[in-house]
Amino acid sequence: MTINLSGVIRQNPINLTGKSLDTCKPIIVEIDKLKKRIISDYMIPLYSKQWDILNENVFLMDRYVLRLEALIKTHKTEELIAYVNLLKIIKILVEEHKLLVFEEQKQYKQGGSNNITSMMIKIPQIKLLPEYEIYNSILGKPNGFKKESYNDLIINDIKLFMAKKDITYQIIKTHIQDNYIK
Numbered sequence: 001m002t003i004n005l006s007g008v009i010r011q012n013p014i015n016l017t018g019k020s021l022d023t024c025k026p027i028i029v030e031i032d033k034l035k036k037r038i039i040s041d042y043m044i045p046l047y048s049k050q051w052d053i054l055n056e057n058v059f060l061m062d063r064y065v066l067r068l069e070a071l072i073k074t075h076k077t078e079e080l081i082a083y084v085n086l087l088k089i090i091k092i093l094v095e096e097h098k099l100l101v102f103e104e105q106k107q108y109k110q111g112g113s114n115n116i117t118s119m120m121i122k123i124p125q126i127k128l129l130p131e132y133e134i135y136n137s138i139l140g141k142p143n144g145f146k147k148e149s150y151n152d153l154i155i156n157d158i159k160l161f162m163a164k165k166d167i168t169y170q171i172i173k174t175h176i177q178d179n180y181i182k
Contacts, residue, residue: 030071031071031075031080034064034067034068034071034083035083037064037166038064038083038086038087041053041057041060041168042054042057042061042086042087042090043086043090045057046090046093051094051097051101054090054094054097055094055098055137056137056168056169056170057168057169058091058094058133059130059131059133059134059162059169060130060162060167060168061087061090061091062130063162064087065084065087065088068080068083068084068087069084072084130162131155131158131159131162132150132155134158134162134169134172135150135151135154135155135158137169138172138173138176138177139151139154139176139180139181151180153180154176154180157175157176157179158172158176161175
């Protein structure tokens with residue numbers, strides 16, 4: 001083990017050539033971590049139809065896409081471009097699934113033998129900022145009729161958590177429930 005000026009402890013085995021065998025670059029490690037997170041947070045839940053996990057992790061997609069696009073500028077690999085496109089496709093699938101579930105719920109609520117026909121209108125869903133979407137999924141949407149509003153402290157906490165690298169919905173949810181729900 002050696003310590004260098006960057007403060008990172010790395011294994012650097014001694015050899016007879018005098019050259020370092022340390023070929024692992026930090027950027028490659030970051031790319032590998034991103035790929036593993038995308039597979040575990042999006043691909044596996046999509047394949048196993050775990051829509052609740054996909055809905056929980058959808059707020060991180062934009063951040064992953066931005067980071068991958070930044071990496072594409074320096075490392076123009078087809079694999080990174082494929083991951084960006086894959087995330088965009090998964091986001092569309094999640095939104096379509098939400099719309100389908102909403103329409104099915106509406107249809108079954110209206111259902112019954114009295115309804116001969118029903119008209120379905122597909123309208124785009126209004127998207128809130130990710131921190132508000134997370135707030136709504138954990139605490140519920142504030143009731144405007146009761147003059148309720150979003151708690152700015154909770155919104156700021158969610159923003160701070162979203163800025164961290166290895167954050168998940170469950171970590172944010174646990175923090176909010178432990179600190180704000182009595």
